[in-house]
Amino acid sequence: MPIFRSLFVAMRLWFTLIVLVLLFIAAYALPILFPLVRVAFVAFVILIGLDAWLLFRNQARRAVFARREVPDRLSNGDENPITIYLENQYAFRTRVEVIDEIPFQFQRRDVLFNAHLNPRETRAIRYELRPTRRGEYSFGAVNVFALSPLGLLKRRFQFEQGKMVAVYPSYLQMRQYELLAATNRLNEVGVKRIRRLGHSMEFEQVRPYATGDDVRTINWKATSRRSDAQGTSLMINAYQDERSQPVYCLIDKGRVMQSPFDGLTLLDYAINASLVLSNIALLKQDRAGILTFSSQVGQLLPADRRTGHMLRILELLYRQKTQFLETDFESLYASVRTHIRQRSLLLLFTNFETVNAMHRQLPYLRRLAKDHLLLVIFFENTELRSLLDLPASDTEQIYLKTIGEKFAFEKKQIVRELAQYGIQTILTAPQNLTANTVNKYLELKARGMI
Template sequence: MAEKELIVYRLFFTPRLIRMLIGIACFFVLTYFIPVLFELGLILLGTLILLVLIDIVMLFRLKDGIKANRRMADVFSNGDENKIHLDVQSDYPFSVKADLIDEVPVQFQARNFLIPVTLEANEKKQLVYSLRPVSRGEYHFGNITVLVRSPLSLAERKYNLPAEKMVMVWPAFHSLRQYELVAHNATTSDIGNRKIRKVGHSMEFEEIKDYVPGDDLRTINWKATARKGGALMVNNYTDERSQQVYCLIDKSRVMKQPFEGMTLLDYAINASLVLSRVALVKYDKAGLICFAETMGQFVPADRKGMQMSLLAETLYRQQTNFLEADYEKLVTLVKSRITHRSLLILFTNFESMSSLQRQLPYIRSLARQHQLLVVFFENTELQQQAEQPVENLEQLYIKVITEKFILEKKRMVKELQKYGIQSILTPPRQLTTQTINKYLEWKARQII
């Protein structure tokens, strides 16, 4: 009895069968006016019932006619496309059509997630799709549901295949290797790599090597050249190492604003993780300070083997608060815990000149003791609104107000420059690239 109930639960009738039944019903209506067609209608109805029974037998003759499983990484990268592989196999001796419904985590709100596939007799296929998470945390995948139809396509069998799994979504680590490749002698741009012209050279001597075309003639070592018998030898210098690089992340309400599904805090966290990796590749020490109305986590700058794991774990736990950040406490923490001159990269956001003016004394205090870079965000939605054509008076008012906000952001950059404070005003999607460009540029020019 339980098996019969289970079969009924797994059996569905297709729209094709419904359309045929409607057609036969209309035919029987026609027989009311033409009685001689009544027997033909019974034959059509009987034939359809027989075909449905045959279809059901074809679908249910095998206990496990369809097998499917999901393959994916145990950890997803936030803000990146993460691939999921579905392996589906048919054991039916005939061709079937199937609809795969993968129960993706609720965070994606994919309510109609369906993948159609046709499988030949005893065929195995691999399907690939990708998901882009926009928040950190735990993501729970459910089962895989497969709806199978035979060539008759009158009935449909449902397979509910266990595939529950939980994955963690961590700050964007897919970008780490990409930016490692450009961390040595170049900076990254939207179209490729471009070299930074160095002003002089650092005082960290590395080796004496043979001259090759392109080496700076000012680095020729004449004594070594004389000992070599006339072959030119040059001094090779490397960037200064073991400098401290701290990412200061504002977790207050200004960082909760979303762009393209991700909050500004998540953009800052992703950029901080990649920048820390680049700094470690450049033999600098990477550290972290997270703050809001109270001081959050402080990770001292270091380049020990577990530093990246410590930074990633700390960044994973960060959440925005709904109060205003206390910059006075930040200055006190920096003065007491960071005793050597360091590069401080402050990720925050200001929407008005007055909000910047409130924090400016504390920002200037940080800049007096350390090399400070303030990173805040363009409102890309306002930029799009400002580019819209004006067709009526209301749209004109909106355009004027929008341009006022955009201009105010640019004034903030000028205000910081007035006090010798470097800043980056960037769209959220370009945050990582812009920040790493600035770090590598300063590194090459020996500003830090």
């Protein structure tokens, strides 16, 4: 029967029952207590019946209402807000226990909330979930256990059965960077202000000189014409950033990108950074594209900046799956040479642990850098850095720190060797990847290299 499926016993009932059992045991030693214990037991049974009547007297409508509010999609690696709205339709003050059945991927068993609701009162319970994998997440029911003022029994209500939500790359981070870029506050997330070195060749307009303008851009002919008519007033040539430059994010999906950091893999960090960088490139009027690869070339989205292109990038990045095979840079080079004919900025997200690993791919990197502006982005081993910062207390730790220093030195050696061949590099911790990538893109753009 439905009434029994929704009936549960509260802790207060068990505690009271234990006390009564102890009193019955004591009554065998002191028979004078037996009549009093019997009266207490009868009263206890009556209170249970009264509590059940208070909770279940109206079966035609639900005496407690709940609704879960979840975004249409969750942002990978970010804290996503979840809200549960409660409404008490009982005629008395009710204590409720709320258990939200969140997706199993979170591996959490602590989503339990307690609240007291007055008659007709509405309340919102807010908490956050941080997914670390892309894909579909299934929410279960919102279980609400209502207790009357007696608190002996619970009545369970269930709402929001079976809701499926997709976890996309970090669009919340993308929106944050977009908002800060629009309000010129990117420095708040670690993006530096880049001073322009020289000028682009794309002329915009002739305008009056303002304090701080480069005197080398003074247009003396326009100044003389304006001075004749309106007195002395310097005029300068104003230039704008080069626009419509192709910017491609090349994302390595091989096994070197499966190392975890703070719950996310390096691949997910690269995907989140690619999403933000593509959006910034579109805001700068450049064209953004994506190319994924591992043992073979994956998906290619040609660089574009038409309406809806950002949504296509988001959908492509959402569908990327892990591959544990060795990365084939020869296939990458062949694909780039075939499909990317115009000189472009290539941001290659990969990882090299040793100099030998980089040397195996160096011929293909040099060929890519010959036709395009190549920026190789790889990762520091933050766990290794933590080991190196700790003092050594015994011989074993000295050996470990020596080996760690060797690996850390090889990372720096990779940067130096790539620089010898004119290849730009970023060696970054995973948590700083997005800010460092945007910084480098803006620096290259300010230097007129793209």
